[in-house]
Amino acid sequence: MSNDRTEIMSVQEFRSKTMKPQLRPASWKWEEVYPKMMESLDESGAGSTGVSLVHKDLEGAGVSPSMNVIVQVFKPGEKDHAHRHSNVALFLVFEGEGYSMIDGEKIEWKKGDLVLAPAWSDHAHCNTSETENAILVTFQDVPQVSNLGAWFFEEPVGTKPLHVVGGEFKTELNE
Numbered sequence: 001m002s003n004d005r006t007e008i009m010s011v012q013e014f015r016s017k018t019m020k021p022q023l024r025p026a027s028w029k030w031e032e033v034y035p036k037m038m039e040s041l042d043e044s045g046a047g048s049t050g051v052s053l054v055h056k057d058l059e060g061a062g063v064s065p066s067m068n069v070i071v072q073v074f075k076p077g078e079k080d081h082a083h084r085h086s087n088v089a090l091f092l093v094f095e096g097e098g099y100s101m102i103d104g105e106k107i108e109w110k111k112g113d114l115v116l117a118p119a120w121s122d123h124a125h126c127n128t129s130e131t132e133n134a135i136l137v138t139f140q141d142v143p144q145v146s147n148l149g150a151w152f153f154e155e156p157v158g159t160k161p162l163h164v165v166g167g168e169f170k171t172e173l174n175e
């Protein structure tokens, strides 16, 4: 193996390269998030309809080096595909009502509730309203598990789990 991939440096240099800059405080305004999220309604299938909030100070797609946030909208009656991943998903019900099936447990939710889908739990969400959208703001630790090389995804549940590293993100649903 040639050394075009490797380098030996002083401990001091290593330390200086390892020190990450402090992120600048940031906010994502609902009047900007909402229309982008609604635009995504016509483009994506269930379970991937929404937007990801990103801090420009980061190289990856997250709001901090360890966390990411997605804002999803579910149309009336919509249910996504059961899946699981090695990242945690903690979601705040921003609008609407419905339920989630998490490891076989039915957890009903409505506006203001906070629900946890633990790492590697089998989960799916359903909007039970016949007329109103449901909006979930989901906090995850994808950057953290991805940095550790430990991001796994299984969708639909029962298919071969994918180790998500580099390249394209693929599932059996969109291959």
Ligand SMILES: [Fe+2]
Binding pocket: 083, 084, 085, 089, 123
């Ligand atoms: Fe999920």
